[in-house]
Amino acid sequence: MAAAGLNGRRGRSRDFSDQRLWSSTPTDTARRLRPGLAAVADQVIDEITLRIPEYARPADSVYIKVIKLAVDEALRQFVDRIENPSRPWEPDVFRTIGRGEANEGRNLEPLQTALRLGARVAWRRLTEQSETLGLTPQHLYDLGEAIFVYLDQLADAAAEGFDEARAHAAGEIERRRHRLMDLLLSQPPASPDAIADLAKTAGWRLPKTVAGVALEDHSGGYRPPSLPPDVLSGIDRPHPCLIVPDPNGPGQAQTLEAGLRGWKAAIGPAVPLSAAATSLRWAREALELRKRGVLTEERGLLRCSDHMATLIVFKDEELVNALAEVRLAPLAHLRPSQQDRLAETLLAWLRHGRGAGEVAARLHVHPQTVRYRLRQLEELYGDQLADPDIRFELEIVLRARRPVTPGTS
Template sequence: MPQERIQQFADRALAQVPELAEDILAEIRRNHPGLVFIADESGEPKALVAIRHALELFVEQMTTGSDRPRALPEMFQDFGRSEVAQGRSLDSLQGIYRLGVRLSWRRMAEIGQQVDIPSAAMYELAESAFEYLDVMVAQSVRGYAEAVARQAGERLRRQRLLVDLLLAEHRTDPSALLADRAADVGWQLPERVAVAVLLRPALEAVAPAVGDGVLLDMEGEQPRLVVPDPDAPGRAELLHQAVAGWSGAIGPSVPLAEAVTSLRWAEAAVAMIEEDLLPRGRLLHCAEHVEALVLLPAGELIDDLARRRLAQLDESGGPAHTHRLAETLLAWLETRGGAPEVASRLGVHPQTVRYRLRQLRELWGEDLDDPDRRFELELVLRARRLRGDLAPPHD
């Protein structure tokens, strides 16, 4: 196509850019009445300036064959960012782009007929228009994604500040500060919370989808969760579904100001999971493992008590015999029943239990009638069972 005709097309198109930009903006206002248009320093709508600039760049690109100007991507990235700032999705922005391209194409087609642009060349122009639309959308999506990421990052930062405050020791009432930080992330302060500590199944593990109501801090080596109203119906089930595949523990339900107490129990349970003293592969409730949490950390004290209270047992015979007597004694202490009840718990014949109970009475005598001695014996024997030295009850 002669360069002279191309130049005629460009001159006419550029001359009509201001009017076309006004028409496009008016059509956008009609189709999107809820949009707010901000004016620049001169009082002109920024959207009108942007439309005009986009049209000029489009004509320049179509008539010169030059690469897309650098200003184009950045300008449309700003549009995407502004959608996030105004709390809108990209759907409306893409609709506006399509509207603008459709109106622009009609005007360009009219100009093409006026200067006798061949049909084949106009088809190429149409293809370029749709490519231009793709560029606008792609760059706006990029700007939108960047703004969403920044917004999410800022929210996570504020959420971590809230979690840190919740789980800190307080010498004064933190209610006012908690309320301010909770408001920053749109979190309603509950009356009670439970704190969970997790063990990552892998370094690259994706954060569990715990929902907006649960505060999640993934920054540390062991992620932490603050669960509001943990006793609410369905809360435990939803939480277990969200952390499926993770190991960890959730502390007891406590008043909001005592969240650090729930954290301590969860941390203690996780430490025991790491030592293989509690099972892996799921979220444990500390309330269901009180015995282990209380007895196992006091290992040295329990061992000293066992040395003094089980001396008779250790001197009664060989390891196998001692082991059987210990299991029988614990079963009797836990049931305080007769031979049939103890036998059922151990999975042995009642006559065998009667024989062992006579031996136990010979070893401890009247101590077996002393509540304090019985409590101490049960304490040390339960600790041995928790460590795996004694078998769990048969039934």
């Protein structure tokens, strides 16, 4: 950033309070300089507006007044210091200028160029009038060095104001983004106009779709996620979350995976902006199922779109449990271990085909073992396994019965 001072060395060891540079000049020099300051100021302003495009605003009377104020103040304080070397430095005007540069969306390079131009004009006038002013070569040397010290002081004051404005703007943008997230997740949904207005002031481009991301609360145990600037972050919320714009866009999946490395997270389906809360709700449900061991996704980012059937099944567990009592009744008289083996086999058979070889490969057991279990299931269920509606209900209750065995998903 160009806020590093005129020579890229902000905070140099040269001290503006070094009175030696100012004390060597006769104090009556200030009295002789003051009558010509207005002419010098006009010349400086002409140079600045002519040579620096950012300041060439002849039609902007307010801006011209600001430049004139800055130049007049810089010359006044310089001459005052010659008259009274111990006079306190007054940086407020130049901090204000730095804030203005930040608010205009510029860096400090134009301002630094303007300061150098002003110093060049002032130095030229001093050397031209040195005999009239009674200045010796040593006086001129000391004043030249004082000008450089003064330039550093002006640049540092402007940089402080610049940094303050940037920090304030960043904080304000962050507050607006937090408020935008509140609106997007509100129930009932906020009006599209309210969201659009706040998104504009928050510098957030309205996407076609969004997805909610639920995060496990690590309470500071992991580094903060490294996320693109267009992702709305609610890491500090009681239930940490994100809102991702256009989640199916090019490269978004890889970017999220990389940014959330080390975090356990779930991303909801892509939905219209008005349904952001719904997407986040699904993501939180998926994350909860992962904690319970129902979803055994090994990657850091769990995607609801990969597990929609399971999420639907677990939406009303009481109803699923009631259905399970009916559909799993043929297994109820068996020992728990037998129930588990037959339920696992039946689910694999329903999901992956009715060949013993395919089921055996999924379960990592011998095909003969699968054939034996399938014969048991045929004896227990009879003609029910030929009914597609019953098979569908069986798959639902078997999926909900216990976590899917790794390798069978």
